[in-house]
Amino acid sequence: MFSIYFQGVALGAALILPLGPQNAFVMNQGIRRQYHLMTAGLCSLSDILLICAGVFGGSALLNQSPLLLNLVTWGGVAFLLWYGWGALRTAFSGNIELASATRLQQSRWRIIATMMAVTWLNPHVWLDTFVVLGSLGGQLPAEARYWFALGTISASILWFFGLALLASWLAPRLSTHKAQRIINLLVGLVMWFIAFRLAQQGMAGFN
Numbered sequence: 001m002f003s004i005y006f007q008g009v010a011l012g013a014a015l016i017l018p019l020g021p022q023n024a025f026v027m028n029q030g031i032r033r034q035y036h037l038m039t040a041g042l043c044s045l046s047d048i049l050l051i052c053a054g055v056f057g058g059s060a061l062l063n064q065s066p067l068l069l070n071l072v073t074w075g076g077v078a079f080l081l082w083y084g085w086g087a088l089r090t091a092f093s094g095n096i097e098l099a100s101a102t103r104l105q106q107s108r109w110r111i112i113a114t115m116m117a118v119t120w121l122n123p124h125v126w127l128d129t130f131v132v133l134g135s136l137g138g139q140l141p142a143e144a145r146y147w148f149a150l151g152t153i154s155a156s157i158l159w160f161f162g163l164a165l166l167a168s169w170l171a172p173r174l175s176t177h178k179a180q181r182i183i184n185l186l187v188g189l190v191m192w193f194i195a196f197r198l199a200q201q202g203m204a205g206f207n
């Protein structure tokens with residue numbers, strides 16, 4: 001069963017590690033050194049809920065509903081375009097805003113609400129964890145599913161906490177105007193690229 005566990009780790013890492021709204025938000029909180037471990041923990045908890053729901057039967061229900069799957073896909077396209085536009089606008093702003101004292105005074109509940117939005121309102125997270133990992137894990141025998149789910153969950157926990165701690169450690173270098181422009185430009189371009197790929201999948205679904 002250890003082979004199933006490490007298969008889950010590898011597949012989970014392949015889907016969770018690429019830059020997305022979740023990773024960008026965790027990284028930014030790490031750079032600001034503001035509730036970054038709490039943010040990483042909540043992202044991991046969200047992944048745990050979605051992975052377990054998908055592996056133990058939920059993904060099959062979504063795959064059987066083309067309408068719902070299309071809604072998730074096109075909702076993801078709209079969300080990622082909006083998120084990417086915000087990042088690109090910040091990158092090309094004449095007066096880019098850094099993690100100033102005013103921004104660091106954001107309440108814990110506001111950060112939690114933002115984290116919930118970039119996770120639960122981002123269909124790309126649903127597609128990666130609930131649909132893809134859920135479908136792969138759901139094809140395994142009952143006992144193997146637990147090991148697969150544990151592997152994917154391990155990848156999520158290690159990645160989010162590692163990203164938060166690494167960003168916090170590199171905060172002095174990543175908080176400069178130049179670094180912030182590069183980060184926001186990269187995030188914006190990646191978000192639009194993912195949106196383009198999702199749109200291609202959505203169009204293929206209509207054919």
